[in-house]
Amino acid sequence: MSRRPRPKLERHVRVYVEGVLYSFAEDRRALREYRDALIPSPVARYGGTGGGGSGESRPAEDLGVRMGDDRYIREKLRTLEAVERVLRRCCRQDARLVQLVYIKKTHTVEGAAATVNMGKTMAYDHLNAVLWAVAAELGLVGRPVSGLRKSAEKLSVKM
Numbered sequence: 001m002s003r004r005p006r007p008k009l010e011r012h013v014r015v016y017v018e019g020v021l022y023s024f025a026e027d028r029r030a031l032r033e034y035r036d037a038l039i040p041s042p043v044a045r046y047g048g049t050g051g052g053g054s055g056e057s058r059p060a061e062d063l064g065v066r067m068g069d070d071r072y073i074r075e076k077l078r079t080l081e082a083v084e085r086v087l088r089r090c091c092r093q094d095a096r097l098v099q100l101v102y103i104k105k106t107h108t109v110e111g112a113a114a115t116v117n118m119g120k121t122m123a124y125d126h127l128n129a130v131l132w133a134v135a136a137e138l139g140l141v142g143r144p145v146s147g148l149r150k151s152a153e154k155l156s157v158k159m
Helices: 011-022 024-038 059-069 071-089 092-103 109-115 120-137 145-158
Strands: none
Touching: 011 024, 011 071, 011 092, 011 120, 024 071, 024 092, 071 120, 092 109, 092 120, 109 120
16 A cells, blocks of 8 residues: 555445444444345255245246345445455554454554554544545545546647
């Protein structure tokens, strides 16, 4: 992760990304439980009545369609995979900071900084870089506005 100063994230983006990090472990558990609830029991059901119902019965196909079309599952997978990709790219100290502050919620930023032998300001800078990376991975931030202005100026000059 680059440690160069970045402009501040917009408040609503920062709050959303922090919420994603705070609920990361819980969302992973909830998604696993939700998927398990969708999958039918492997134990055969034997009833006293015989015969089948009308029409075709395709439980495996129905399950696949339900899991593929479920918006909740798609959105949770997208956010969880984005956070996991960023955490894999982080150095060990950054991942430990995120783990202590956001995922386990056992430390403040200052306490986590002391745990990983880092200053408070540097810890905030590292966490800000991680928040930017997650926001970029989720597609919430793009190029900085100054970069857009420069490219617009180049286009007007060429014309």
